[in-house]
Structures are given as C-alpha cells and as structure tokens.
Amino acid sequence: MLIDEAEIFVSSGRGGDGMVHFHREKYVNRGGPDGGDGGRGGNIILKVSHHINTLGSFRHKSRFVADNGGRGGINNSTGRSAAHTEILVPPGTMVFDAESSELLGDLVAHDDVLVVCRGGRGGRGNQHFASSHNQAPRTAEKGEPGEERLLRLELKLIADVGIVGVPNAGKSSFLAAVTNARPKIANYPFTNLEPNLGVAELDMHNSLILADIPGLIEGAHMGVGLGDAFLRHIQRTRILIHVLDGLAEDPMADFTQTNNELSLFDPNLGKKAQIVVFNKMDMPEAGERWPQVKTELEKRGYLPMPISALTRQDLQPVLWKAIELLKEAPEPEMSEALPVYRPMEDKRAFSIQKESEGWRVKGAASMTYWEYDGSIRRFQKLMSFLGVEDALRQAGIQEGDMVLIGDFELEWQD
Ligand SMILES: Nc1nc2c(ncn2[C@@H]2O[C@H](COP(=O)(O)OP(=O)(O)O)[C@@H](O)[C@H]2O)c(=O)[nH]1
Ligand SMILES: [Mg+2]
Structure with missing residues (x-):
C-alpha cells in the first residue's frame, strides 16, 4: 500500500499583552486604572476536507503560523482576538507529534477537526488588579506565549x-x-x-x-x-x-x-x-x-x-x-477505523524541574510583568494560587534554595 507522508511546522499565536493605564479626563486628577486585556492568539486547527486526497500540497507549504492577539487598549478596551488558522487535510490523515511519535488524532470524516496548537490567552490589564489596598495598580499580565510543534502527517492512500x-x-x-x-x-x-x-x-x-x-x-x-x-x-x-x-x-x-x-x-x-x-x-x-x-x-x-x-x-x-x-461524485464509504481524539493538555499548567542552580518553574507563571512594582507580591499570590508553592514544597525545596522562573531567580523562604 502506498503511504503519503508530510512533516509540517505549526505555531499558534501569542496572546496580546494587557495594558497598564489610568483613566484621564480634563479636571479629573487621578483616574482609576483602565488598561484593557490582551486578545487571544490564533489556534492552529487541522480540518478534514474531502476535496483533498493526498498530502501533496505540504510539499509546497509546510510552515503555518497563526496570528498574535492584539494588545489591550485604554478605556478598558480588549485587544483584538486573532482568527484561527485552519489547515485542510484529506480524510484518513493520521496526525503524530514528530518528536515523541505520539498519535494526536486520526482524522476520518469531512469537517473533523483537531486543535494541534492553542493560541495564548491574552494578558489581563491593570483594571483587574485594583484592590482596597492598591487603587493604582501598576501591574498587568503579558500575553501567554503560543505553542510550536512539529507534526508528522501520514495518509494511507486509497484510490478514488x-x-x-x-x-x-x-x-x-x-x-x-x-x-x-x-x-x-x-x-x-x-x-x-x-x-x-x-x-x-x-x-x-x-x-x-x-x-x-x-x-x-x-x-x-x-x-x-x-x-x-x-x-x-x-x-x-x-x-x-x-x-x-x-x-x-x-x-x-x-x-x-x-x-x-x-x-x-x-x-x-x-x-x-x-x-x-x-x-x-x-x-x-x-x-x-x-x-x-x-x-x-x-x-x-x-x-x-x-x-x-x-x-x-x-x-x-x-x-x-x-x-x-x-x-x-457521492461520498466515498468510510474506512473502518474509528477516529481518536486526544484533547491537548492544558499548557497553562506549570511544571517543576530540579536543575543544578535551583528549581526551574515553567508555564503560566512567566506571564507576569516584572517591570512594574507590585508584581512580586502579585506573583507570589499567583504562585500559591496555582499550587506552585505546594508543589515546590512537596518536591522537597529547602530554605535558601533558588527558584528559577524565566530570567529571574528568587530565594525560597518559608
Ligand atoms: N501504440 C500504442 N500502444 C500502446 C498504447 N498504450 C499501451 N500500448 C501497448 O499495449 C500493450 C498493453 O498495454 P498495457 O498498458 O499493459 O495494457 P493493460 O493490460 O490494459 O494494462 C503494451 O504492449 C503497450 O505498450 C498506446 O497508446 N499506443
Ligand atoms: Mg495492465
């Protein structure tokens, strides 16, 4: 049996950054925070079309990059969410992660879809961070990064x-x-x-x-x-x-x-x-x-x-x-194979890895703006909210160990 194969690179869009901004109006001295949220980045979606019967088109185009979400604006206006990028594939396409060889999905019928990369969530603007203690928060979130991956597509050719x-x-x-x-x-x-x-x-x-x-x-x-x-x-x-x-x-x-x-x-x-x-x-x-x-x-x-x-x-x-x-011509008869759908795991989750210099935290935590004051405290709240603190304790972190997040290093103090 003839098998058609293709390798494609896909990358979803990053979320737009949230904004730090304060309301301004004539004669109003200190306006409240009104920085809007960033928009969502575009997903990469594989979609079955029965008008296609081979993977031949991927020899001409094998890189697919979705658009980024827009930045948050002033007056609490939310940034534009990016459109999703759809890639058409023929019925019978098996989708593998090229690096791990894991089967992500078996796309069978017309209009079947598989989200292979989720766009990043938009960061929240400073309007969300006002509290009774801090009415002028200078904190906003960065947009969540998109995902990238290399996919291997495989199709068992069936004559039409x-x-x-x-x-x-x-x-x-x-x-x-x-x-x-x-x-x-x-x-x-x-x-x-x-x-x-x-x-x-x-x-x-x-x-x-x-x-x-x-x-x-x-x-x-x-x-x-x-x-x-x-x-x-x-x-x-x-x-x-x-x-x-x-x-x-x-x-x-x-x-x-x-x-x-x-x-x-x-x-x-x-x-x-x-x-x-x-x-x-x-x-x-x-x-x-x-x-x-x-x-x-x-x-x-x-x-x-x-x-x-x-x-x-x-x-x-x-x-x-x-x-x-x-x-x-009428639709071809379906193959006996049942579709397998594996929803992607939530990449907003974090992971902890022990390295020689300290404990590396990867994931959602890297979204905080470090440039603004107030962010360290907010960051610590976020860490405990997400369960990062508990996870670090469970993993055996000791007083004085370093915690590595993005480009930053913090000393652990219980
Ligand atoms: N002159 C000529 N001979 C042909 C043509 N097409 C096939 N043949 C010959 O006809 C014979 C049978 O061809 P083949 O393709 O094996 O036929 P099949 O049995 O239908 O698969 C072979 O000797 C071919 O070379 C053609 O367009 N012109
Ligand atoms: Mg023959």
Whole structure:
C-alpha cells in the first residue's frame, strides 16, 4: 500500500499583552486604572476536507503560523482576538507529534477537526488588579506565549479513480503515463492482485489517486481470488476511467463486455460515473476506427476522449475531467477505523524541574510583568494560587534554595 507522508511546522499565536493605564479626563486628577486585556492568539486547527486526497500540497507549504492577539487598549478596551488558522487535510490523515511519535488524532470524516496548537490567552490589564489596598495598580499580565510543534502527517492512500478495460487496452500504460507509478506493462502476471496505485498531481490543489485494476476482469476470469486491499480500493473508487483498445477488432463489444462484468462483480461498480478514453490514437488504424466509436458512444450518452498513453497525447484533459466528476461524485464509504481524539493538555499548567542552580518553574507563571512594582507580591499570590508553592514544597525545596522562573531567580523562604 502506498503511504503519503508530510512533516509540517505549526505555531499558534501569542496572546496580546494587557495594558497598564489610568483613566484621564480634563479636571479629573487621578483616574482609576483602565488598561484593557490582551486578545487571544490564533489556534492552529487541522480540518478534514474531502476535496483533498493526498498530502501533496505540504510539499509546497509546510510552515503555518497563526496570528498574535492584539494588545489591550485604554478605556478598558480588549485587544483584538486573532482568527484561527485552519489547515485542510484529506480524510484518513493520521496526525503524530514528530518528536515523541505520539498519535494526536486520526482524522476520518469531512469537517473533523483537531486543535494541534492553542493560541495564548491574552494578558489581563491593570483594571483587574485594583484592590482596597492598591487603587493604582501598576501591574498587568503579558500575553501567554503560543505553542510550536512539529507534526508528522501520514495518509494511507486509497484510490478514488479506478482504471478498467479489457486486457491490453493500455490501463497500465495510462497509469504510468500520468502518475509516478511504475506498473508492469503487458504480460502482467496474475500472481499479485494488489492494484497498482499512483498519484497524479495536476496542480497545488488538485490531485488524483488512480488504481490500475487488472485483477477485476483479468483475474476474475482466471478464477484468482481477490485480496482485501483490492476490494477496498474498488469500493472506495468513486469514478472509473474506462480504457478502450483502439486496435481491438470491435472496441464497442469490449466496452459492453467490460461493463457487464463490472455490474456482475458488484452492482455499485457498474453505476459509477465513467470517463471513456479511446487509446492508441498514435496508430493510424485507431484513428480510422475512432469516428464510428465516437458516434456510438455519444449515442449512449458518453463523451469519449481520444488519447495515446504511449505518446502521452491528450492525457491532461482526461485528468481534469476526472477532477470535475469527483467533485460531483457521492461520498466515498468510510474506512473502518474509528477516529481518536486526544484533547491537548492544558499548557497553562506549570511544571517543576530540579536543575543544578535551583528549581526551574515553567508555564503560566512567566506571564507576569516584572517591570512594574507590585508584581512580586502579585506573583507570589499567583504562585500559591496555582499550587506552585505546594508543589515546590512537596518536591522537597529547602530554605535558601533558588527558584528559577524565566530570567529571574528568587530565594525560597518559608
Ligand atoms: N501504440 C500504442 N500502444 C500502446 C498504447 N498504450 C499501451 N500500448 C501497448 O499495449 C500493450 C498493453 O498495454 P498495457 O498498458 O499493459 O495494457 P493493460 O493490460 O490494459 O494494462 C503494451 O504492449 C503497450 O505498450 C498506446 O497508446 N499506443
Ligand atoms: Mg495492465
């Protein structure tokens, strides 16, 4: 089975800083604090779209950075919250943390979403820090930083276009001509009935996964059993490209025979939309047969397209037609895999680590403005509120030990 992989860097926005400001008005001597809160930073969200079927677009763009929240303003005005950044992925995308290899989510159905990085919370403005003891607080919070991470995306490719036709029509040649696949051309031995898969990238946003399905007719004729992977691909296939051999004695008889066999094998398969291509147009004999075949097919409501897989002539219009039909085709059947959602842990929590110089506290605590007086006291309150003090005591901190937070060092005194 073909697996598509991509590594992307994602980074959510930081929260806007809270503001320190005092109300000012003519003739009013000392106004109260009115510094507004910062806005929230943007999340990074992965979202499933069934209009995408490969991870190919991430070869062109692999860095996603969400916007930061706006600063708080005067008059208690809150800073602008940043819009979230949505990254579209195909159904069936498994999302891993590239560093820990932890599976973060398995995105299956259209519109499924997974928040991979949360935007930072905005810092609170000084309006919140007024108290009976301090009516002119010079404290505000900094916005919480955003998160960054490297993600590995993995997708098991499932064909959305099946290539059918009689043996020797040129199915494998067509697949090889339009994709990176290198199937065996002619004399295909029926020992291995895994379909040949290939990806055709038309442009940044449009790609097709095609499967050459030799076993369906050829294998079934020979009484060879079809493997699970094979059946899955046939069922997931949403449209078919029916290749006619331009050198066959009676291409229309082949056409009818193949369609009958498709319906016998699986009635749903017979109902899928078909693009009929008339192959081997590089040969004069094919050119001679073409006008009649064209008329016959048009009578039956098809719009046949003449091509040569060998000389790669007129293949692009066939692929674009397939893209068009896929957009109208019914939803593919869902895979058996159940989605796994792991909500991200709250990064506002803190962690404590023992280092040679002292106890390192990481997390929410680093949000305080140190530039303003009053902040040390507020900081100590915050520490006990968050449970940092208790955690340090439990971890065995001793009188006189150093506590390291950001660029600052404090001496522990109980
Ligand atoms: N002249 C010509 N020969 C072709 C063309 N496409 C395929 N063939 C030949 O037809 C034979 C069967 O092709 P293949 O792709 O294996 O057909 P499949 O059995 O449908 O997969 C091979 O000898 C190919 O080289 C074409 O456009 N023009
Ligand atoms: Mg073949």
